Amino acid sequence: xxxxxxxxxxxxxxxxxxxxxxxxxxxxxxxxxxxxxxxxxxxxxxxxxxxxxxxxxxxxxxxxxxxxxxxxxxxxxxxxxxxxxxxxxxxxxxxxxxxxxxxxxxxxxxxxxxxxxxxxxxxxxxxxxxxxxxxxxxxxxxxxxxxxxxxxxxxxxxxxxxxxxxxxxxxxxxxxxxxxxxxxxxxxxxxxxxxxxxxxxxxxxxxxxxxxxxxxxxxxxxxxxxxxxxxxxxxxxxxxxxxxxxxxxxxxxxxxxxxxxxxxxxxxxxxxxxxxxxxxxxxxxxxxxxxxxxxxxxxxxxxxxxxxxxxxxxxxxxxxxxxxxxxxxxxxxxxxxxxxxxxxxxxxxxxxxxxxxxxxxxxxxxxxxxxxxxxxxxxxxxxxxxxxxxxxxxxxxxxxxxxxxxxxxxxxxxxxxxxxxxxxxxxxxxxxxxxxxxxxxxxxxxxxxxxxxxxxxxxxxxxxxxxxxxxxxxxxxxxxxxxxxxxxxxxxxxxxxxxxxxxxxxxxxxxxxxxxxxxxxxxxxxxxxxxxxxxxxxxxxxxxxxxxxxxxxxxxxxxxxxxxxxxxxxxxxxxxxxxxxxxxxxxxxxxxxxxxxxxxxxxxxxxxxxxxxxxxxxxxxxxxxxxxxxxxxxxxxxxxxxxxxxx
Numbered sequence: 097x098x099x100x101x102x103x104x105x106x107x108x109x110x111x112x113x114x115x116x117x118x119x120x121x122x123x124x125x126x127x128x129x130x131x132x133x134x135x136x137x138x139x140x141x142x143x144x145x146x147x148x149x150x151x152x153x154x155x156x157x158x159x160x161x162x163x164x165x166x167x168x169x170x171x172x173x174x175x176x177x178x179x180x181x182x183x184x185x186x187x188x189x190x191x192x193x194x195x196x197x198x199x200x201x202x203x204x205x206x207x208x209x210x211x212x213x214x215x216x217x218x219x220x221x222x223x224x225x226x227x228x229x230x231x232x233x234x235x236x237x238x239x240x241x242x243x244x245x246x247x248x249x250x251x252x253x254x255x256x257x258x259x260x261x262x263x264x265x266x267x268x269x270x271x272x273x274x275x276x277x278x279x280x281x282x283x284x285x286x287x288x289x290x291x292x293x294x295x296x297x298x299x300x301x302x303x304x305x306x307x308x309x310x311x312x313x314x315x316x317x318x319x320x321x322x323x324x325x326x327x328x329x330x331x332x333x334x335x336x337x338x339x340x341x342x343x344x345x346x347x348x349x350x351x352x353x354x355x356x357x358x359x360x361x362x363x364x365x366x367x368x369x370x371x372x373x374x375x376x377x378x379x380x381x382x383x384x385x386x387x388x389x390x391x392x393x394x395x396x397x398x399x400x401x402x403x404x405x406x407x408x409x410x411x412x413x414x415x416x417x418x419x420x421x422x423x424x425x426x427x428x429x430x431x432x433x434x435x436x437x438x439x440x441x442x443x444x445x446x447x448x449x450x451x452x453x454x455x456x457x458x459x460x461x462x463x464x465x466x467x468x469x470x471x472x473x474x475x476x477x478x479x480x481x482x483x484x485x486x487x488x489x490x491x492x493x494x495x496x497x498x499x500x501x502x503x504x505x506x507x508x509x510x511x512x513x514x515x516x517x518x519x520x521x522x523x524x525x526x527x528x529x530x531x532x533x534x535x536x537x538x539x540x541x542x543x544x545x546x547x548x549x550x551x552x553x554x555x556x557x558x559x560x561x562x563x564x565x566x567x568x569x570x571x572x573x574x575x576x577x578x579x580x581x582x583x584x585x586x587x588x589x590x591x592x593x594x595x596x597x598x599x600x601x602x603x604x605x606x607x608x609x610x611x612x613x614x615x616x617x618x619x620x621x622x623x624x625x626x627x628x629x630x631x632x633x634x635x636x637x638x639x640x641x642x643x644x645x646x647x648x649x650x651x652x653x654x655x656x657x658x659x660x661x662x663x664x665x666x667x668x669x670x671x672x673x674x675x676x677x678x679x680x681x682x683x684x685x686x687x688x689x690x691x692x693x694x695x696x697x698x699x700x701x702x703x704x705x706x707x708x709x710x711x712x713x714x715x716x717x718x719x720x721x722x723x724x725x726x727x728x729x730x731x732x733x734x735x736x737x738x739x740x741x742x743x
Contacts, residue, residue, distance in 0.1 A: 294516055
C-alpha cells in the first residue's frame with residue numbers, strides 16, 4: 097500500500113493541464129501534429145510533389161506549435177488549476193503560433209533580407225524571445241532561465257566585461273532580429289535535431305511501449321535474472337537499461353520500471369534507500385547505453401559532424417563498465433545480506449516470453465541494421481523502426497494496435513517533445529549570442545588561462561560545471577551549455593573533440609544522481625519511501641564508474657575504441673578488471689566483510705588497472721589481485737572446515 101501511495105503522489109505532480117471541451121480537442125490535434133510535422137520534415141514529403149522548402153520553414157512550424165502547447169498545458173505556477181486555461185495563456189499560445197507561422201510563410205523572402213532591421217520582424221523576434229524565456233521558466237525552472245538571461249545581458253552590455261568585442265554591445269533590435277531569423281539562432285542545429293532525430297526516437301519509444309514491448313523487456317529481465325540471489329535488483333538493472341535505451345529520460349525510466357522493481361527489491365529484503373539507488377542508477381545509465389542513447393548523444397553527433405553510429409560504438413565500453421560496477425555491487429550486497437532470488441514458479445519462462453514477444457525484436461533489428469550497416473541518418477532509421485513497430489502492432493493478436501491507440505501514441509509523442517523542444521529553442525538563443533558576440537572563443541581562452549594550461553584542472557572544472565548546471569534541468573540542457581563553453585577549451589588543450597564531448601555528456605548525466613538536486617534520485621526515493629540523501633549517497637557509490645572513466649578516456653581514447661586494436665584490447669581488459677576491484681572495494685564485501693585496509697588496497701589496485709599503460713596496470717594488478725586470491729583461499733578453507741566431520 098505504501099508503494100501505491102507514493103506512486104499516486106508522484107503522478108499528481110504532473111505539470112500538464114488537461115483542458116476540456118473544444119480547447120481540449122484543439123490541444124489534442126496540436127499534440128498529434130508535432131510528430132506529423134517531424135515525419136513530413138524527415139522524409140521531405142513535399143519534394144515528391146515537386147515542392148521544395150527550407151528546413152527552417154518546418155522548424156518554424158514545429159517551434160510555434162511546441163510553444164503554443166506549452167502555454168496551454170503548463171500552468172504559470174505550481175498549484176494553479178489543472179483544468180482551467182486562463183486568458184493570458186491563450187494569448188501567449190496564439191502569439192506562439194503567429195511567430196512560427198510567419199517564419200514558415202515568408203522565410204524565402206527573409207533569407208535574402210536577413211541583415212535588414214525591419215520593424216515588424218524585430219517586434220516578432222522580441223515576442224519570440226520573451227515566449228521562449230517564459231516557456232523555459234515553466235518547464236525548466238529559474239536556474240536555466242537565469243543562465244539564458246546572463247547571455248542576453250552579455251550581448252547587450254558586452255562593453256562592461258573584460259574582452260568585450262563590441263564597444264556599445266549589440267543593440268536589442270539587431271539581437272532580436274538575428275536570434276529570430278538567422279539559421280544560427282533559434283531555428284538552428286539544436287532545434288533541427290529535436291524536430292527530427294529526437295522526435296523520431298520518442299515516437300519509436302512510445303509506439304514500442306504502447307504495443308506491449310515494454311512488458312516484454314521487463315518479463316525478459318525477470319526470466320533471465322529473477323532466480324539469482326538479489327534477483328529483483330538485477331531485474332531492475334537489466335530492465336532499466338533496456339527501457340533507458342528507448343526512453344532517453346532517467347526520470348521517466350525510474351517512474352516506469354521503478355514502480356515494478358522497487359517494491360520487488362524491498363520485498364526481497366533490500367533496504368528502501370538501496371532499492372531506490374539501484375533503480376535511479378540503472379535508469380540514469382540508460383542515457384549512455386547504446387544503441388539508443390539520450391537526446392544529447394544525437395546532438396553530439398551533429399555538432400561533431402559524424403554519424404550517430406560512431407557515437408554509439410564509442411560509448412559501448414564506458415557503458416559496460418558503468419553497468420558492471422552496478423551489477424557487482426548489487427550482487428555483493430545480496431550475498432552480504434543473505435538475500436535470495438525470486439521463486440522460480442513466480443517467474444515467467446523465457447521461452448514463453450520469447451514466444452509471445454519475439455516480434456518486438458524485429459523493430460530493434462531494423463533499427464540496428466539501418467543505423468550501423470546501412471549507415472542511414474538517425475532520424476530516418478528511427479522512422480523505419482517505428483513503421484516496423486506499427487506493423488508488428490497490427491499483426492499482434494494480443495494488445496493489437498487500433499486507430500485510437502495510434503492517436504494516443506502521436507499525442508503522447510507530442511507531449512514528450514515539449515521539454516526538449518523548449519530546451520533546444522533556448523539553446524538556439526545562447527548559440528546565437530555566442531556566434532554574434534564571439535563569446536565562445538573568449539570564454540574558452542579564459543578557461544584555459546584559469547586552468548594554467550592544465551588539462552586535468554580543466555577536466556575537473558568541466559565535471560563540476562556539468563554537474564552543477566545539470567541540477568534541476570535536463571541532461572540535454574546541461575550538455576548543450578557545457579559543450580558550448582567547456583568542450584572548445586578542452587580541445588584547445590589537446591583533448592580530441594569526440595572525447596571532450598563525451599566527457600561533458602557523462603557528467604551532465606551524472607547530475608541526475610549527484611546531490612543536492614538529483615531528479616532521478618528524487619523520483620526513486622519517492623517511490624521507495626526512502627531518505628533522499630541516503631539514496632543519493634548510495635547512488636553515487638553504485639554509479640562510481642561514470643565519475644572515474646570519463647577522466648581516463650579524455651586522456652586515453654582506447655576506452656572509446658580509438659587507436660591500435662592491441663591497445664584497445666589491453667585497455668578494455670584491464671579496465672574491466674579495474675572496475676571490478678573498485679566495485680568490490682566500495683561494497684566492502686567479497687566472500688566475507690573486508691577490512692578498511694583491504695578495501696583501500698582494492699580501490700588503489702582498481703584505479704591503477706583502469707589507467708591505460710603497462711606500468712600502472714602491473715602495479716594495480718599486483719596490489720589488487722592478491723587481496724582477491726587471499727580472500728578466496730580463506731573462504732575455501734573456512735568452507736572445508738565447516739564440511740569436515742567432528743569426531
